[in-house]
Amino acid sequence: MPAADRRGTTVSRLRVDDAGVTLQATDDVPVNVLFDDQRVFSFWLLRDTEERDGERFLAWPPVLRGFLSGAVRVGLADPSGDEGSTWAEVEAVLGDGEGRVAVRDKQGNPMGLDKSMRLMRLFADRDPDQLRPLQDAIEIVAEALRRAGLEPFVAYGTLLGAVRDGDFIGHDSDADLGYVSRFEYPVDVTAESFRVQRDLEAMGYRVQRYSGLGLKVMVEEGDGTSRGLDVFGGFLRDGQLYLMGEVGHPFQREWIFPLGTAELAGRSVPVPAEPERLLEVMYGPGWRKPDPAFKFGTPASVRRRLDGWFRGTRHGLDERWVRERTGDVAKPKSGPSRFARWVAEREPDAVLAVDVGCGRGHDAVWLAGQGHRAVGVDYFPPDLRRAQRLAQRRGADAAFRWTSLTELRSVLETGAALATEPGPRIVLARHVLEATNPAGRRNLLLLARMLTRDQGRAYLQVIVEDGEAAHRRGLQPVGVGELERLVAASGGGIEELVRLSTAEAELPLAPGEGHLDTVRMVVSWHR
Structure with a gap:
């Protein structure tokens, strides 16, 4: 986030066609793209665009191309949602021009792109009743992990939403748990993770393994729907916290333990003792300001260590899915x-x-x-x-x-x-x-x-x-x-x-x- 206040950002000369979005902008800040007032995706005005003859151009995300046919009012808005936050908007006709563009699933539910640019039903488009099964799943999996000998806490976007907003982040679509092992060597931490997997499976849970320290625990909801929660393992060694996904940073044990609690959509969830410190490591010092287009900037040295220790032969699969x-x-x-x-x-x-x-x-x-x-x-x-x-x-x-x-x-x-x-x-x-x-x-x-x-x-x-x-x-x-x-x-x-x-x-x-x-x-x- 640059020093300039987002309220001073100017977006002008907005044009929309079948190729993408063209505009002029004064600052590099995140922006929400609205289709008829529905947030569909987000980007940074300069970071994610390319310069073309003094203007900025952004191609449509490929996953949206199947929806881009019809008339639509496209707006660019401040993610903070302050009054008067729409910086520019224009009416456009895309594709064959018939009807109106609607980014929705087969049941008519609105969809948008999450932080990983996956087209999903996002939390902002769900009512509280629809989120209760996810809250139940968080509690169930956290308790199962405790029974397996771990001390889990909500992590990444789930932790950010709980600490900053007391709620799920609107542009997110899933929930994450983390834990910090009592072991300090990668081989012992990996062995513990496999032992925990066996324990969870003995309890009747279906578990998918991402890596030596990353799991997805599947929970069957009342209607038979299967929901998966990611569980990111971590450990402390030589004053460094390594947490699967993105973290390798100087850290102190007392910033994690003993665990505390925070409110998430009306329920209490476990969090690190000083969650703000972990959020700053994950999202930088500007974590309190909403950024639906956030991208992790994991140092190459951290990525190499996590790859070598835990990802092993799984390295590269995420790129294939992309x-x-x-x-x-x-x-x-x-x-x-x-x-x-x-x-x-x-x-x-x-x-x-x-x-x-x-x-x-x-x-x-x-x-x-x-x-x-x-x-x-x-x-x-x-x-x-x-x-x-x-x-x-x-x-x-x-x-x-x-x-x-x-x-x-x-x-x-x-x-x-x-x-x-x-x-x-x-x-x-x-x-x-x-x-x-x-x-x-x-x-x-x-x-x-x-x-x-x-x-x-x-x-x-x-x-x-x-x-x-x-x-x-x-x-x-x-x-x-x-x-x-x-x-x-x-x-x-x-x-x-x-x-x-x-x-x-x-x-x-x-x-x-x-x-x-x-x-x-x-x-x-x-x-």
């Missing part, structure tokens, strides 16, 4: 892709074909049908299960392996296992390099080298030009120069590089997105 919601380009829903056909034409004699980032397996299953022994590699378990079922239905000689490119041990294990398969071998990777991080790119080329050195090639298809259309899909294009550097660093050589049209690349584009510059590259590690 790409699924924003228009994943990994594999077509039915195959094969033109890329797979192109590779198969060039390598009719390959014995083993390894499809990295295989998604739901359509290319791998098709390659098996062409006479290859096919192995699909991916790190999203639901896709791997779908791929296995597809292979079984079609009687294809295709197998599927879980592998995380961001974990060297996972890559080495997969490489060592598949290197025993007969050759020659080929590796395919369609839009994988730009969907992972730098370590994942290096490890992909390492895996390809392990499998194809002296008896095969790797075939890569990559978006090479940075742009809005790629970022909307959660991708980070890799330029041709960077590709050449990565290949050279791996000890390989580029045999061929082919530039593709958007149609040849099979990349679906939304109206006005232009194009995505894409290349196909053939790499070998022949001595």
